[in-house]
Amino acid sequence: MLARLLILAALAPAALAAPVVEEDAIPGLPAVKVQDLHYGDVLFYLYQQDHFDALVRLAAYRDQGKIATQARDSELLRGGLYLSLGQHREAREIFERLLADPSTPQDVRNQAWFWLGKVLYAAGLYEDSDRALRQAAGTLPEDKEAERHLLIAQGLLYRQRYEQAIAELSAWQGPRYWIAYGQFNLGVALVRAGQPERGLKLLDAVGQLQTQYPEMMALRDKANLAIGYAHLQAGEPAAARLALERVRLNGPFSSKALLGAGWADVAAEQYQAALVPFEELQGRDLLDAAVQESYLAVPYTYGQLGAMGQSVQYYEKAISAYDAERSRIGESIAAIRAGHLLDAAMKAGGDGREGWFAQLSTLPDSPESRYLYHLLAGNEFQEGLKNYRALDAMAKNLANWQQSLGAFDDMVETRQQAFRQKLPGADARLATVDVATINGRRDELQGEFEAAVRARDVRALATAKEREQLAMLDEVDAELARPAAELSFDESHAVWDGGRWRAAAADPRGDVREKARLARGVLLWKLDAAWRVRSWQTSRSLRDLNAAIYDARTRESASGRAREGAPERNAALGARVGALSPRVDALLARVGEAKVAQAYRLADIAVRELEDQRKRLDEYAVQARYALATIYDRAAATDAPAKPPAATP
Amino acid sequence: MKSALITFLAALAASLPAFADEAAASVEPSADRSALDAEVQGLRREVVDLNRDLFMLEEDLLFPASTQVAVFVSMDVGTFFALDSVQLKVDDKEVANYLYTDREQDALKRGGVQRLWLGNLKAGEHEVTAFFTGQGPNDRDYRRGTTLKVEKGVGAKYVELKISDSVSQLQPEFVVRVWE
Numbered sequence A: 001m002l003a004r005l006l007i008l009a010a011l012a013p014a015a016l017a018a019p020v021v022e023e024d025a026i027p028g029l030p031a032v033k034v035q036d037l038h039y040g041d042v043l044f045y046l047y048q049q050d051h052f053d054a055l056v057r058l059a060a061y062r063d064q065g066k067i068a069t070q071a072r073d074s075e076l077l078r079g080g081l082y083l084s085l086g087q088h089r090e091a092r093e094i095f096e097r098l099l100a101d102p103s104t105p106q107d108v109r110n111q112a113w114f115w116l117g118k119v120l121y122a123a124g125l126y127e128d129s130d131r132a133l134r135q136a137a138g139t140l141p142e143d144k145e146a147e148r149h150l151l152i153a154q155g156l157l158y159r160q161r162y163e164q165a166i167a168e169l170s171a172w173q174g175p176r177y178w179i180a181y182g183q184f185n186l187g188v189a190l191v192r193a194g195q196p197e198r199g200l201k202l203l204d205a206v207g208q209l210q211t212q213y214p215e216m217m218a219l220r221d222k223a224n225l226a227i228g229y230a231h232l233q234a235g236e237p238a239a240a241r242l243a244l245e246r247v248r249l250n251g252p253f254s255s256k257a258l259l260g261a262g263w264a265d266v267a268a269e270q271y272q273a274a275l276v277p278f279e280e281l282q283g284r285d286l287l288d289a290a291v292q293e294s295y296l297a298v299p300y301t302y303g304q305l306g307a308m309g310q311s312v313q314y315y316e317k318a319i320s321a322y323d324a325e326r327s328r329i330g331e332s333i334a335a336i337r338a339g340h341l342l343d344a345a346m347k348a349g350g351d352g353r354e355g356w357f358a359q360l361s362t363l364p365d366s367p368e369s370r371y372l373y374h375l376l377a378g379n380e381f382q383e384g385l386k387n388y389r390a391l392d393a394m395a396k397n398l399a400n401w402q403q404s405l406g407a408f409d410d411m412v413e414t415r416q417q418a419f420r421q422k423l424p425g426a427d428a429r430l431a432t433v434d435v436a437t438i439n440g441r442r443d444e445l446q447g448e449f450e451a452a453v454r455a456r457d458v459r460a461l462a463t464a465k466e467r468e469q470l471a472m473l474d475e476v477d478a479e480l481a482r483p484a485a486e487l488s489f490d491e492s493h494a495v496w497d498g499g500r501w502r503a504a505a506a507d508p509r510g511d512v513r514e515k516a517r518l519a520r521g522v523l524l525w526k527l528d529a530a531w532r533v534r535s536w537q538t539s540r541s542l543r544d545l546n547a548a549i550y551d552a553r554t555r556e557s558a559s560g561r562a563r564e565g566a567p568e569r570n571a572a573l574g575a576r577v578g579a580l581s582p583r584v585d586a587l588l589a590r591v592g593e594a595k596v597a598q599a600y601r602l603a604d605i606a607v608r609e610l611e612d613q614r615k616r617l618d619e620y621a622v623q624a625r626y627a628l629a630t631i632y633d634r635a636a637a638t639d640a641p642a643k644p645p646a647a648t649p
Numbered sequence B: 001m002k003s004a005l006i007t008f009l010a011a012l013a014a015s016l017p018a019f020a021d022e023a024a025a026s027v028e029p030s031a032d033r034s035a036l037d038a039e040v041q042g043l044r045r046e047v048v049d050l051n052r053d054l055f056m057l058e059e060d061l062l063f064p065a066s067t068q069v070a071v072f073v074s075m076d077v078g079t080f081f082a083l084d085s086v087q088l089k090v091d092d093k094e095v096a097n098y099l100y101t102d103r104e105q106d107a108l109k110r111g112g113v114q115r116l117w118l119g120n121l122k123a124g125e126h127e128v129t130a131f132f133t134g135q136g137p138n139d140r141d142y143r144r145g146t147t148l149k150v151e152k153g154v155g156a157k158y159v160e161l162k163i164s165d166s167v168s169q170l171q172p173e174f175v176v177r178v179w180e
Helices: A002-016 A037-046 A051-063 A071-084 A088-100 A106-122 A126-135 A142-158 A162-170 A176-192 A196-207 A214-233 A237-244 A254-267 A271-281 A289-304 A308-337 A341-347 A356-362 A379-431 A435-455 A464-481 A509-637 B002-015 B020-027 B031-062 B102-109
Strands: B068-076 B082-090 B093-099 B114-120 B124-135 B141-152 B157-166 B171-179
Touching: A037 A051, A037 A071, A037 B068, A037 B102, A037 B114, A051 A071, A051 B031, A071 A088, A071 A106, A088 A106, A088 B031, A106 A126, A106 A142, A126 A142, A142 A162, A142 A176, A162 A176, A176 A196, A176 A214, A196 A214, A214 A237, A214 A254, A237 A254, A254 A271, A254 A289, A271 A289, A289 A308, A289 A509, A308 A509, A341 A379, A341 A509, A379 A509, A379 B031, A435 A509, A464 A509, A509 B031, B068 B082, B068 B102, B068 B124, B082 B102, B082 B114, B082 B157, B093 B114, B102 B114, B124 B157, B124 B171, B141 B157, B141 B171
Parallel strands: B068 B157
Antiparallel strands: B068 B114, B082 B093, B082 B124, B124 B141, B157 B171
């Protein structure tokens, strides 16, 4: 019974080993092709892990109608973003709304089922999650299909339906990355279903994976740890050591693996070898249970070797280390009660994206920060700290808006004042422009041009100089048409004949008429030759004129609208600023209160956890003192070398 | 010795994190914790909604649709060009000079579209010029410019600066496109 309990204990993290739901990729990606620039802008923030800004922009662009083309994709994305922020209710509402809408296309519906299943899984509603995930069967891309399958199996494991989980996982074939998780979980299911041999065989395969991915290395370590302890419990120390040696020395499971390896050596009566992993542990953080145990294991092993001097020395060292650690824990509890824990947690920096967790491990040693990283191993504290950091980010965000709203208020007021000041001048300028008259003149010109084109009136497109020349020729023609008798001497080319003027024998205007006719012919020929070019140029000029008049009319009407609507628009903006200000103030106050409550809660969790640690160290210190007293008693009772105490550790 | 080992292992098992009981406990949190978590969730929802309203107010106030012009940067594949910075000029006046982080470059490569500049322009013709600086083929320093005349009308105008790969020329391409 105990053996099974130990294996299960070692396997317990396994069911949580699959990629974390809330940190996973968001729906619709990466296959989405951007069809709306603003949708792309949301993705720009999403891909930088800035889920809050992505969600805000998505909500704003959606309400502004800027992502109409990708409305369905954006809804899936919105649900995924809420899920990534831990807002399960909102995410669930969105996916359920999509599914309830009969116009939702089938491919979007399939994705919505999958994501709804994930939301329900994250909320611990495994039955509902199972139903939703099964709706999406066979419709998803390979990696999502694999994830769907694993989530169903993990849900079954959580509900202790091991046989069903085994059936679900046994026949499953998926991508290599996911197969390892599947094998691991199948191994877990088999062990839990009372088939340890088959289960351990599968786990052994996972424990020998060749991989460079950190997640897979962690999975491999977990498998080897579980196998090692199982063999240790079964009285097979050699097999146990083989598996435990495969656990990385710098991984999160290395302390447990070192401890197990040491005990495997002890079980094989290889005491000298056992000291190597045990002593390696002594240089590590004393808050680790495996390290605490190693402080008892080392003197116990020396005792087994008959080295009572070293055994005493190491028991004393253990007592001293436990006392020092208890004292440090006391200091930390005092610092936490004084409210300094979260100051340290917030010093880790980061900008709300990934990475801040790891930074906590590098904080300088101080009573308030010393155990922070250790505390984060607890799910409750970790979730609480995430919430605290989220509240802190919300408070900063709202404080920034509070400042901006003050500026917005001033801006609206300034704009209203400027409008009042500039209005008379603008009106005066607008009064000097009569677009309607210009438009009328344009219509006349257009009519004249079209008439000229219809009649091929080349004179209509003559230049000013040509018009002058044509007019002169007209005058000449008119003059030549008059009877000769009406002509003056100057005009008639009279002849002086012996003291008096007499008319010339013949009318001399024939030459002039011929010259005028020639000149008119040349001029008309030139006009005719230029006709095509000039008519094209005129046509183009009229088009340009049309465009310019259109612009002028547009601007005139825009100016009119601006003039007419400006006071109302400014007033509406002022009202919006006025309505949002109290919302920001009220929310900021509530966030502040929640932040204080969250801080108290975190302090309580931290103190409770550290008190438990201190109690455990107390117990270990008692055991060490008892062992030491036993050694001294035996040494005093006999001249012979003392035997190690049997009941230790 | 063996009984001692079993005692120890039992103690160790009890100290393992993410124990089955703890996993169950995380699913059913205490009433206080649940209430506080629910409050945090409710607040976050309200903060998101409020930010949406404030975001829209800010745009309406500072960049009304009648004068609004937005310039976006996108990248298609990006094999032949690693973007370092973009300088944007409108009517020969610099309006943006942006230096990209690794994270932003990655976001662009994955299909994100950056809204590089949001501003106001009066109706009429404007010249938009962008200079892209980065690493071109064979890791050589690369600087290219592209220009487009944009006719700003009554409504908002969106301009996309797109960096894509010309597979035939093994060179990056820089295209400006106007969206209505």
